[in-house]
Amino acid sequence: MAQRKSLESSALVKLNIGGTIFKCYAETLKTFPDSKLARLNDNKKGAFDFKEEEYFFDRDPNLFSYILDSYRKGAIHLPKEICGTTFKAELEFWDVSPRHVASCCWEALYRSEDDKQTMDTLIQRIQQNPNMLLMQEEKLTLRAKLWLFFDEPGSSKLALVWSIFISCVIITSILVDFVSTIEMFREHVSDSQSRLFSKFADTVHMKNITLDRILNMKPCNELLITNVVLHVILTSELVVSFIICEDKTVFKSCVFRHIAFFGYLFYWISLSISLNLVDLDSMYAVIACFIFNYLSIFRYARLFYLTRSVPVFRILRLTFEASKQELKMLVFLLAMLVCVFGYVMFAAEFTQNATITNAFVTVYWALITMTTVGYGDYVPVTAAGHVIAGACAVCGVIVLALPVGIIVSKFYKYYAFYELTMKRPKTIIDSLITAKDGGSKD
Structure with missing residues (x-):
């Protein structure tokens, strides 16, 4: 009986991935020591084809080409059009840790997970409407x-x-x-x-x-x-x-x-x-x-x-629920800067401005200024006060713009996925009916 060749004694390794042949040096497969390719000799389940003298794996050759390329480069790179969830499953099969993914490809790897979570959240929210299942019943009282x-x-x-x-x-x-x-x-x-x-x-x-x-x-x-x-x-x-x-x-x-x-x-x-x-x-x-x-x-x-009957408001509510961290950051930064600018303005204007009698007045002024409202009931009169007011206004625009932009982008994503979800309502209904039947059987 033919004996399997040892990787250490072979200059080249022949890999048959879903019918596509890949060849590489044995040393290349040791780039990631904990991976499955680095431990081919330890494979006891017959991945080696003695007749063809090759290792056969029934996997997608297109995805494997990126994985094998990562062995050559020492880091995993993947195109943005590939589904990150699918590629992550492929990495798990080959026992390659996601920590080897290059930082420039993190978005491509994890974006699909975020999209899947968004879709699951939307479907779950739609299924929570008890009227949806009630409307599918043939005979209603x-x-x-x-x-x-x-x-x-x-x-x-x-x-x-x-x-x-x-x-x-x-x-x-x-x-x-x-x-x-x-x-x-x-x-x-x-x-x-x-x-x-x-x-x-x-x-x-x-x-x-x-x-x-x-x-x-x-x-x-x-x-x-x-x-x-x-x-x-x-x-x-x-x-x-x-x-x-x-x-x-x-x-x-x-x-x-x-x-x-x-x-x-x-x-x-x-x-x-x-x-x-x-x-x-x-x-x-x-x-x-x-x-x-x-x-x-x-x-x-x-x-x-x-x-509740208007989809846009449902998406808006879901957006705010998903943006708790951004809202917390907005409130924290706003409160911190309001206190800082308020007290600095109080120190700069107290001796020259008769309308400013305590620090709470300037804190109120800072809040109105940072939110770009600007009632004008309290205004600085000193040169230092004008500089502080300008800095306060600029910081207010920046602080408000950063989290608001993130929240708006989430709203657009939720709304886009909602439109996709509504194009396949039967799938949602079927899954809801299945879940109900399964729960009733239990």
Whole structure:
């Protein structure tokens, strides 16, 4: 029987990789001592073909050409068009550590891993939508159909029409609130309410200007009735959605629903108190009316809930979740530079600037300057102060631009992958159904 030749006694090594012949010096294969090619003599599983006197491996010859080239160069180089995940698996087969990859090729090696993680995150986020699997069922109960009608605009054309209608109602209610703050759409409260508010103003030592605004804050009857009708629709829609929802955990999982519910509740309480304020005739009723009127602003949270059906806002939320490190860096650098520039400005301006009385004022100035807002309520008057202000403004632009650029690039990547994901919705549905069936069997 023919004996396998020892690598030490052979000048050349013949490698058959997937039908393609490669030849190299035995010494070349020892470049990476821990690799599989450097330990060919230790291979006991018959990789050596005695008839052809060659080592055969059923691998991709195109990828192997880059791996063999790395033995000659002492470092691994790979083109950017190669999938890094596939090449990394090839390195694992040949027992070549990724630490030998040249720094210029790190992006090509690890970019695909980042892309795969991005795609997996997107698919997982899409699959977390319970309505997605519900829409794939052939027979739906009336309750399920109603739930999809109220909660999933993409489930049917009628659901889309209803979603647009509710969106218009929400926007109209906000516009009514805004219009009611215009003087021409307001009217003076009744004499009995005026006396009650005047008594309240005297008790809390309220200024006359503030009292005059309160006495003229009542919206005209047309706006008041319109707002009541709109909130009847919105409150009823929220209550009906809760009743028809089979899985209450799905309904409760949305924080904005909770906030909007309390906002509507406070609105109705505030309206009830204001309509019966004279009959109550109490300072506590006036205080409660003001408090619940301010708390009713929570109903605007419904706007954020509507963004769930808009893909761009979903991607934006996912981008911020994936950019926690960049946001932390932004907050840390901003806080550090605000404190530094604030105190330096305080030291430079304290003796010459009457408007700067303490360091907190200059810290506020530094924050406004670095965020490029620049109200102008505090300005430097000394030459040193102007130099510090210029440096603060420049640093602010740099600090804001660096992490923001990274976040924007992540948003573009997520959005691009989202469009690719939506082109293959059946694959996502099938994987979701498989996962559910597997979980039910367990």
